[in-house]
Amino acid sequence: MGCFPCFDSKEEETLNPVKESDVQKPIQPMVPDNISRLTAGRDRLRSRSNGGSKRDLPGPKDVMPGANIAAQTFTFRELAAATKNFRPESFLGEGGFGHVYKGRLESTGQVVAVKQLDRNGLQGNREFLVEVLMLSLLHHPNLVSLIGYCADGDQRLLVYEFMPLGSLEDHLLDLPPDKDPLDWNTRMKIAAGAAKGLEYLHDKANPPVIYRDFKSSNILMEEGFHPKLSDFGLAKLGPVGDKSHVSTRVMGTYGYCAPEYAMTGQLTVKSDVYSFGVVFLELITGRKAIDSTRPHGEQNLVTWARPLFNDRRKFSKLADPRLQGRYPMRGLYQALAVASMCIQEQAATRPLIGDVVTALSYLANQAYDPNTASHGYRSSGDRSRDDRGGRILKNEEGTGSGRRWDLDGSEKEDSPKETARMLNRDLDRERAVAEAKMWGENLREKRRQSAQGSFDGNNG
Incomplete structure (x- = not known):
């Protein structure tokens, strides 16, 4: 790794542990009214x-x-x-x-x-x-x-x-032979929940907070594998006003650190998005971010995975072997599309964490049943499956979209961009359906209130 000439392959080694003074200028962020002194x-x-x-x-x-x-x-x-x-x-x-x-x-x-x-x-x-x-x-x-x-x-x-189930790392990496691996549904649930924690820090906190140490060992879980972010000792306030980044010494864990932050010390919320992408890849693949026990060329998870993103026919190689094929192929494609967007080399091309939450919430809500013959999704929406696990999406009137998902990799474009486009189309449809339902409910409520008002007036 040319970006880290002074590091060995220890996964838990912090970057630049020598104490240095921050070069960040004092920032004067907006503070909520309920915070004092x-x-x-x-x-x-x-x-x-x-x-x-x-x-x-x-x-x-x-x-x-x-x-x-x-x-x-x-x-x-x-x-x-x-x-x-x-x-x-x-x-x-x-x-x-x-x-x-x-x-x-x-x-x-x-x-x-x-x-x-x-x-x-x-x-x-x-x-x-x-x-x-x-x-x-x-x-x-x-x-x-x-x-x-x-x-x-x-x-x-x-x-x-107290978090009774320990960390994500305990259930995902270096599992003993007698311990069952996390199933696909649980992995998507954990990813969506962890992303929501980041979304709160980036978009809801005022000023925004950059977590700076997102990794599997910092994601703790309570009963039901509900994830919670822990260890905020490295957190930083994000840039405010017209500033695009925060300049600081490089701290974090080798393998999860965004390349632009590691090289320049310039920290943004997109640095957290990169780290999230690495953890999401760990969830999908069951591999560590850095694993010196693997063959040369496979020790760095991102370096190993990136070439495989370019050919959908190789996507199955990215799935955790311990899942033993018990995952939806279409869900795998979509999950890898999200991961590939998060670990883009250029920070500007990575999505905002809010978009990641939208995508992963969609994936987490698709309950996969490995016992079905088609190995497809079981969802609350009105959908049908073909005999290979592909789906024909239907609208509220029940008419098919006419578009099948080809699991054999025969799309004209095999890059993750096509998969991401398909995912975004599904998300737009889900959002439109939700908005239509909300509009209908509001309209019915207004009519009910109007009818109630007329009734009261007639009885006055």
Whole structure:
């Protein structure tokens, strides 16, 4: 990889770990009216840190100005009791910035995950503060909830809701022989949910937030494989006003980092879209982003997959062998079209995450039944299948579109662009049907209210 001359193939190696100063100029984003005084929250953290020593928490440019920390505070003694003094049997795993333990709060009985950050200087404090502030202000069903924090002396701990199913990495990569792989429907559900979490950060948060460390080990799951993004220590506020990017040191995980960000340090929301595309490829293929145990030419997932995107007849080679063919061919084509658009070399050609959410929501809503003879979709819409799993789409009146999906790869154009065009056409149809239904419901409601009003007037 020419972009990363100083790295070896360790998957979890962070980029440029040497502490450098940000070159980003101070940004003054718009702040929601309900957010007040960052300094108050920062001072509360500092007051717990030996009265303001050199290890005081910094006031980085990464966090939202005017923010007030609403998370609960814990003493180190409380969290030590909750985790049975951080005994090995409570250990859940190790992240980029510390160890994670399972615990039970004595005050409420709530089961939690406690992350104890490594006490290795200012950088750890910086990520600690960013994570506390971000998760105190950002709330969404696809983001892990922060319950509280501890800043006793030089101890830095974060308390999260407990996610019983662990990370996506645990269920997707390096599976033991006795563990069942994720089925196709679950993979699409996880991808759609994770994309919705990113969409919230990019489009709903004000100012927008760039996650900067999107990877399979940072996607945690609760019961039912509902995904939530975790570990916000590297998150940055996105560009505002007429700025096109944020300039910062390069941080992240090798294999997931967007090429333009790795080379220039210029960070945009499209950098997250690239990382999402890599994780989505992991979901489709069952392969790691970087795997040094594979043959030369297959160790980098993106480098291996890109040539296969150019010939639809090779698309089946991209499907996880552990699925054993239990996936819809048409769904595979569409999923690969989305992935290929997300990992485009040029950031400008990648889709916005909102468009990705629209596409993946469509795919996730198509329930695939591997027990059907045709191995096709089972969907709530009015559709029929041919004997090879292809579908003839029908409109509300039940007339076919006259277009079959050829699973043998006999389309005139074998590139992902044709697949993407087909996907976009289906999405437009689904959106039009939904809008028509909504319009009809609104019209019926207006008529009902009008009739009710006339009835009341006649009885007045």
